Amino acid sequence: MTAPDTLRAGLLAAAPQMLDDLAELVGTESPSADLDALARCADVVAAVGERRIGRAPERIVVGDRPHLRWCFGDGPPRVVLIGHYDTVWPRGTIARWPFSVDGDRATGPGVVDMKGGLVVLFHALAALDDLDGVAVVINADEEIGSPTSTALIEDTARGAAGALVLEGSSAGRLKVARKGIAHYSVRVTGRASHAGNAPHRGINAGVELSHQILRIAALGDAERGTTVTPTDASAGTTSNTVPAVGRVSVDVRSFDPAELRRVDAALHALAPVLPGAAVRVEAGPARPAMPEAASAELFALAQRLSQALTGRAIVGEAVGGGSDGNLTAGVGVRTLDGLGAIGGNAHAEGEWIELSSLPERAALVSSLAGAIGRAE
Incomplete structure (x- = not known):
């Protein structure tokens, strides 16, 4: 050498x-x-x-x-x-x-x-x-x-x-x-309706998404060094329509593989809050x-x-x-x-x-x- x-x-x-x-x-x-x-x-x-x-x-x-x-x-x-x-x-x-x-x-x-x-x-x-x-x-x-x-x-x-x-x-x-890092996309489905004439007929995906974002953010554990961060999010199509769809990306990080498994299970167990809404979780790229x-x-x-x-x-x-x-x-x-x-x-x-x-x-x-x- x-x-x-x-x-x-x-x-x-x-x-x-x-x-x-x-x-x-x-x-x-x-x-x-x-x-x-x-x-x-x-x-x-x-x-x-x-x-x-x-x-x-x-x-x-x-x-x-x-x-x-x-x-x-x-x-x-x-x-x-x-x-x-x-x-x-x-x-x-x-x-x-x-x-x-x-x-x-x-x-x-x-x-x-x-x-x-x-x-x-x-x-x-x-x-x-x-x-x-x-x-x-x-x-x-x-x-x-x-x-x-x-x-x-x-x-x-x-x-x-x-x-x-x-x-x-x-x-x-x-x-x-x-x-370790795991990425997810959480997608919410509601029902569109006219925001002025018939808002009661819609299922507001934006409101449902807000509920889910609060639940997702609560999954982090600072003592264990686990971060669960909702990042880019969107809902709806026009300003006078009850949103029918919404989505949020989620960034999960931890030194502990057990923590990554815990958060994964919790994300896949997310259930809708609003009657008639639906929630779907898709896993993205991950690194150990x-x-x-x-x-x-x-x-x-x-x-x-x-x-x-x-x-x-x-x-x-x-x-x-x-x-x-x-x-x-x-x-x-x-x-x-x-x-x-x-x-x-x-x-x-x-x-x-x-x-x-x-x-x-x-x-x-x-x-x-x-x-x-x-x-x-």
Whole structure:
């Protein structure tokens, strides 16, 4: 394995190339819902990856979404690096908020979540002496729950000695645990009628939906760290009609799988309050919890490697947000997350990263990828 000082020096020298790659990736828009934009960005990600690690990826299209995978060596992978190139930002955002640099700070749509992480990933592997046993999956749908890439991620990672997830990091903290996530759509059916002439003949789906939202919100348990959040909701069609239909999305998160099962059962047991109304619950994308036990050994390894590379300790945190690390942990693979660029304001205007974090994180990821599954 490359000596820590040599590894850091080489990656510091590559900082200008990292900046070029970052500008190219951020400048190529890739909203999760825009298949044309995703296809264009997949080409750019593949080209950057080939430029840095010397091999073109396998392009795996599922549901018209292009996912990218690299596998090195003839045997099963010992370590899998996971990233995504889709973002939450709609096409056209880059025109009003272009990629820019001010001192050590770079900003632009998707810079921390997670195109900065892709730069870290590619340069970490470029600095690795031996890629044997390394696999990489970069997907196109993480921001919407990885519906078409879940099987690809799980199948690639299953049996590996470790998975490294290149999501961004706040203040340099690694993600050592993530809540499990379940999404639901609750649909209410009533009966339409004229709001002025015959409101009594209707069954107001908006009123029924309000009852259900209050019941749903009450399912959370702060002491157990379980959140149940009604999010986007709608009811009715016109201002002078008793609403016949309504719906609300529900976001459920918990570190405890038993809590996720409790809330699932309670949601499916919802019954209408208004006579004649109906309630239907549909389960959507879900991710298992990533427990702290799944990251403990890799986090300890990262602490040792970080100390050797920088002389500084590294800190872990448990978070409520999900990632594809939930999937790798869910198939029994040791998983460490938050290894991407250090920055903040993800999913919000002004998203940013520290450019100086790119070489530092690439050195840590390179060291981890070289050690996992070998003499750790």
